[in-house]
Amino acid sequence: MNSKTEEVLRKDIRKSYNNKLIQKFINAGLEEIRACINCGTCTGSCPSGKRTALRVRSAIKKALDGDESILKDKDIWFCSTCYYCYERCPRNIPVTDMIIKLRNIAVEEGYILDNHFDLAYNVFYKTCHAISAIGENNKKWRELRESYDLPSLPPTVHSYPEAVKECQKLMREVKFKQLLDKIKKKKKKDNKNIK
Amino acid sequence: MNKSALKYGFFLGCVIPNRYPMIERSIRDVFEELNIELIDLAGASCCPAPGVFRSFHILTWLVIAARNLSLSEELKVSPVTGCNGCYGTLRDVWYDLEHDPQLKMKVNEELRKIGKSYTGKYEPKHVVQVLYQDLGLDYLKDYIKYKFSDLKVAVHYGCHIIKPSIKRPWNKEYESPTFLDELVELTGAKSIDYKDKYLCCGAGGALRSGFNEVAADFTKEKLINIRKAKADIIITCCPFCQLQFDLGQKEVSNIFRDEIKKPFTIPVIYITQLIGLSMGIDPNRLGLIKNHNIKDVSPFISLDPFLKLIKKQLI
């Protein structure tokens, strides 16, 4: 195929997906799913699907059909990223990565669980750890460290305030902080949430 | 190769130092005993966690991880982590950036803003990978002093130490690897087979923080299978799985009280806690014997039944 023909073909494919959301999915690389033969190996392998309403194959299909409801759907947050679907897909589609990308788009659109938002905003951005040992609440953990002959705070960002600054700078540079701020405002305003 | 000349950058992550310091202690002590140098990666942050933060914003995940990797590059060593989640992040980012020069360039552009850079020269490793591949069973067996021949172990691998297999060092084996079983059996213990042995613990993928009861449902299934197989103890190679089996075990016993009838009380320890013990390291240091009066801290499930079992073999 020459490049001009390829360009025309790609344009045609995108034309058939004319809504903005689908464009986002395609740009995120979800269009790889085109090669799916709907064999169900992913869904059948999914340990989460056994106990929740998550249907991996159907969720990604929905996304590519431009069904926005998938973003608000809590189902996509049931994936434990165990990677069985990714490993077993006969068409070599990185299914788990697709779910992650789908979640990224959901967050970008403001759909994030309160718990997750709190973790990102109040723990991760502030301390640069996902689970921290600072603050009065965590005193027992610092004592526990000491009982094992370890300094009360580990030699991580916890012991290096300038490292926290570095990480926070990166998070601002890649617009993560701004995204969180935007979501915070939105959450307050329209109580937008995952169903 | 002179194996005692090995050195690594110790990437702690979050759960190990801040919730399971006995794992940190056991890794440090076991490596010291093996004459392997661990250099602290000063100022390292969260990896960031592949379930939560990667799900929120992939680019953030990439640059923060690349920063962590750059810390070990500055010391000219491979980073080693004891956590499957951190391993997943560091290894995936390393792999992805090696296979996407454009992305690597973009990540470096961001890192430059804080005066750092990333090359990808040093392969991120897992503690288990160092023990099994860099040292090897043959090398380790000379250090084993005590054997626990009556001990029946339920090994739990977790997910990200083996998958995605293309980005892992286990010859693309993901359905039924044996490296952790082999390490466990080095101590004379018996790694028993149980249903759905390779099933996820349920904590990952932002599930524990998002829907604790769904995560607990995974754990319940595992615990039922492990109990059915009559295991004395669960051995993990990931502090987050360990948290899920330890604290989570209490949660499961609580949430599914009616269904499971008898609460679960299966001790859970980390692989270097077991290996350290069989190498003769003081069980007090390894966190196997409680040496403090701090309340509501790990381990949440008592290790006493385990200690009772192996006591006579330690003498």
Added chain:
Amino acid sequence: MVETENLKIGVYICHCGTNISGNINIDLLKEYSSKISNVVLVKDYKFMCSDIGQKLIKADIESGIINRVVIAACSPRLHEYTFRSVCEDIGFNPFLFEQANIREHSSWVNLNDPEGAFEIAKDHINMAVAKASKLKPLKKIKVSVESSCLVIGGGIAGINSALDLANNGYKVYLLEKNPSIGGHMAQLDKTFPTMDCSACILTPRMVDIARNQNITLLTYSEIVGIDGYVGNFKIKIMKKPHYVDQIKCNGCGSCITPCPVICKNEFDLGMTSRKAIYIPFPQAIPGEYTIDMENCIKCGICADPNVCETEAINFNDKPEIINIKVGTIIVATGWDLYDPTELKQYGYGRYPNVINSLQMERLLSSIGPLSGNPARPSDLLVPKRIAFLQCVGSRYYREGGNRYCSRVCCMYAIKQARQYKEKYPDCEIFIFYIDMRTFGKEYEEFYESSQREYGIRYIRGRIAEVLEDKNNNIIIRSEDTLSQQLIELKVDLLILSCGLEPNIDSDKIGSLLCLQKSSDGFFMEAHPKLRPIDTLLEGIFISGVAQGPKDIPDTVAQAKAAASGASILMAKAELEIDPYYTVVIDQLCSGCKICQSLCPYNAIEFDDYKKKALINPVLCKGCGTCAPACPSGAIEQNHFTSDQMNSIIDIIKEDN
């Protein structure tokens, strides 16, 4: 040169309906072509290959207006022969003609870019004219044809090709690596969709082979060397030692019981055992015995005259080398079943009650290990509930899998399911599938009846993983994709419908014969539609699954086609070969032998007296490997001389 002064080139542009003219402006192309030097005439026509188109060219040559022909049309692979014949018909040297491919190489690949297509067409015509200016008249070589054929592989494909050729009066050597002919078809119980007994329709053919005076059966034999060219292949064959004199042995079988060595019976895929002295299966042809030396402990019991009355046992048997000469070769090397062990999620090799489809075939077979009363391997109980999984190893884009569809698995699974239901009407059968592909004659009807009459249940979903419970039952986890439900189904036996792969020895045969393979690993045909049984090497044909997965009807059809192809060649006493071979210019050759080491066809010899390389024009395929490698530039390839190639390159250089 004198010739240059007299050059009169005619350019003929074909519209090919609208295949070319629909995308390329023919008038502009004509105008452009007429300005190229030495071009004296430019014509266009709707179909140059048609009768009228041909006459157009003939008239111009005969009237002397032109003395070189350039035709801008489709690929030379399609019509070069046509236009060569046009030249030959009127006594004009056919090698003074050149074809520019402006269809595949320009129009078709630039459908959305007419300007680009036009530019490329210009280049092609320009290059063809440049080369035409340097063309020299050449003469075809004539070779004699040996009236005999070597058929490699004694399965249903090889058997049919051999019989057709032999019945047509040709001498046939039928080579088989195993001790018996019959191939995989001998292992099957029944054949879809008519449910004929496989052995009942196969064995008469096997007997015919043994009885046919024109056929020399070379079982338990392998090719070790091949030399020569179309019409004159010299083949070296090793007959492996049977350690049983094949003439003295009367097939009585008295040696079997006393033999103390028990080993796996490959014919039953290891589900039963056989002795170290054995015949592969009861209807084996030839019916004489063989000692499997890998397992034999040489106890000598079988050699006791009380055991073997004809004293046929010979522990000193040695491999025997025989040399034959044949005119044609048919490759019918067949297939092996995909090994599903690596797909660990299905538990094959780990769980006794997960078997492959060929094992199921043996279980169903009336001459199989259970005399046609299938039971499951773990406890020999009759499974009440069984499942089939389709596409095992097929349509699989990961490492270790096959991307292609094997074309037979859907049908054989339905067939096995129906057979099983006939034997045990109260059983439950599930077939897990992605797509059911039942495209042959009466195949869809066969599928429908399995649903309506037999009540076989089809679940649309590929099994995700398989577990075993403590009673060796199999627990299947899958999605039913039509209802989007996750299912966990306990069955007594799971059959993996594995795909077909090229025979493990086809690599060896392929490299001995210098055959090309397509990306799926099967041998490549010369043209996928019009030359399905020819290879790119003249005189060598492919037949059956060696070319790609196919069922028995298609295999037999192709086997007969291959026999026909070989007959056509052998019916001629002499063959003409295109003169594309390379020649050594003696004065320049330094005798370094580099060319000899590079030639993939062993066409270059070394003349020890003259100390020069010597190229056998018939063996040489004109691949061009030697010419550029020659450090002294002593090798020229006919019709692709340096002069001709440089003239083409010059055009491209000018263009940029």
